[in-house]
Amino acid sequence: MSLFGKVKNTINLLKSVDLNQLAKISETIDLPEAMDALGNLDERQLKGLMKMLKTKKKKGQHNLPPIDGDFYNLDLKLSPEQRELQLEVRNFMEDEVKPLVNDHWNRAKFPFEIIEKFKKLNIAGIPYEGYGCPNLPFLMEGVIAQEMARVDVSISTFFGVHSGLAMGSIYLCGSEEQKQEWLPQMQKLEKIGAFGLTEPNVGSGVSQGMETTCKFDGENWILNGQKKWIGNATFADVIIIWARDEDSNKVKGFILRKDNPGFVAEKMKDKMALRIVQNALITLTDCSIPESDRLQNANSFRDTAKVLKMTRAGVAWQAVGCARGAYESALKYSKKREQFGRPIASYQLIQNHLVEMLSNLTAMQTMVFRLSELQDQELLTDEHASLAKVYCSMRTRDVVSRAREVLGGNGILLEHDVARFVADAEAIYSYEGTKEINTLIVGRAITGYSAFVN
Incomplete structure (x- = not known):
């Protein structure tokens, strides 16, 4: 963290606490180090700090608590x-x-x-x-x-x-x-990667209905088919492609280099969510890949599923981050926006929205912390990851919706960030397994019956 960042974090905390709370703060921040840093600020940093401290409060305004979406202090679990x-x-x-x-x-x-x-x-x-x-x-x-x-x-x-x-x-x-x-x-990010699994005609059913094929001709693997919604694929140096072997009917994985003949990545346009992500429609036409670029330990969709299980927990965390960003943006706005002569944060209906948002957010945070603990203990199962993905993506939708409501008409403007969170929450809701598919994974685990259609 930068020197100024340390001081800023310390000042923000100190402004909102009394002396009895300093002991708790010292558990996460080295107070002597931060205070010593004050004497080492350059002129620009010092002016910025003084401006922050000299901000005059309006008549009748009292010290407000900091804007922090970690209500249960889960960050204290970190070293x-x-x-x-x-x-x-x-x-x-x-x-x-x-x-x-x-x-x-x-x-x-x-x-x-x-x-x-x-x-x-x-x-x-x-x-x-x-x-x-x-x-x-x-x-x-x-x-x-x-x-x-x-x-x-x-x-x-x-x-x-x-x-x-x-x-x-x-x-x-x-x-x-x-x-x-x-x-x-x-x-080192010297080479950027992408991951090609989803197809134009097959999303949730890709394990059994994959249309992209591969066939070994004695020297190389020949791939044909299309992949859709592939993030980073327009500029990635390497794309992992999953294809069904025409001979064995098993799913295999390949390392596709961006300059490989027969590979075309077309940027997808007109998205309403994750607009910064460069998703591509990939077309593979007699794309030849050497055996040395076949993932040697990917021999069935079970191996693909191992990758998805490992990363699905991260998507649940993404949902939490999206919800936290929306909540903190709405809370910040509610303290500044005034109607009828008072900040809207002082009204009951707004506080109800904020508390509902925080309740969902806190429940999500405790769930994903435990999820990652299971993963670190090598106890994570598919159903653990799926339950977190289902719950967190659903609750995030609710949080961003309430954030949009707190902001009123301004909630649809990008300048307040909430509009972006509202749109992006829709993408989180669908990728890495839809609500329905992840629900059936959990349902199979708790009932012993598979409700998937064969």
């Missing part, structure tokens, strides 16, 4: 090192990404300039061991997904596709040679 990384990502998203997102979201453009800055965070492949990856708990992968989605779900999705789905496919299903070739470069 000091984990908390530092969380705040580093938060500051990056606030300082480097937030000023760009509304403009790029509106124009459906990706801010490529942030990739170089992303590299400095060193967070790609968070839970993987070796290959330059941080090898941190899955909990931190979730926390980072939340912090990104709290500012922008599109950027969180870009990162989740690259670090989770693409890197994860190679990490779980690749040979050692493939891991050595790709993972170190992808960890």
Whole structure:
């Protein structure tokens, strides 16, 4: 975290607490270090700090509590090192990404300039061991997904596709040679990844109805078919493609390089959600891939499902981040927006909306924290991940809807951020398994009966 960031966080906390609470604060912030930092501010930083402190309160205004969506202080479950990384990502998203997102979201453009800055965070492949990856708990992968989605779900999705789905496919299903070739470069974001599973005619039923085919001709694998909704695919260096073997009818995975003949990625347009994400319609026409680029440990859809199970928890965390961003934006707005001579935050109906939002958010947060604990303990099951994805994506819809209502007419303007959260929540609701599919996964686990249509 930057020097000014440390001071700013400390001041924001100190302004809202009494002396009896300082002991609690000292558990998460090194107060002597932060206070010492005050003497090291440069002139620009000092002026900014003094401006913040000198802001005059309006007549009758009292000290208001800070805007913080972590009502149950779940961040205290993190170690000091984990908390530092969380705040580093938060500051990056606030300082480097937030000023760009509304403009790029509106124009459906990706801010490529942030990739170089992303590299400095060193967070790609968070839970993987070796290959330059941080090898941190899955909990931190979730926390980072939340912090990104709290500012922008599109950027969180870009990162989740690259670090989770693409890197994860190679990490779980690749040979050692493939891991050595790709993972170190992808960890440094020198190579960007994408993941091609969903197709134009097959989404939820892709495990049995995959239309993209592969056939070994004695030297290479020949792929034909289409993939749809493939994030990052318009500019990715490597795309993981899943295809059905014409001979064995088994699903296999392939590492497709962007310059491979027979591969075309066409940008999808006119989306109402995740507009920054560059989704593509991929067409494969007699696309030849050498055996050395076939994922050596991906021999059936069960192997594909391992990747999805690992990353589905991250999508639940994304939903939490989206909800938190909407809640905090609505709360901030309610304290500034005045009607009938008072901030709207002082009215009962607005407080009811805010508390309902916070209740949903807090329930979601406790669920995903426990979900990641199960994952770190190697106890995570498909139904665990599916239940979290179902619940969190549904509750996020409710939270963003209430945030939109708190903002009234301003809720449809990008400048207040809530409109973007409302739209992006719809994408979270559908990807990585719809509500219906994830519901049936949980239903099968608790009843012992499969309600899937064969």
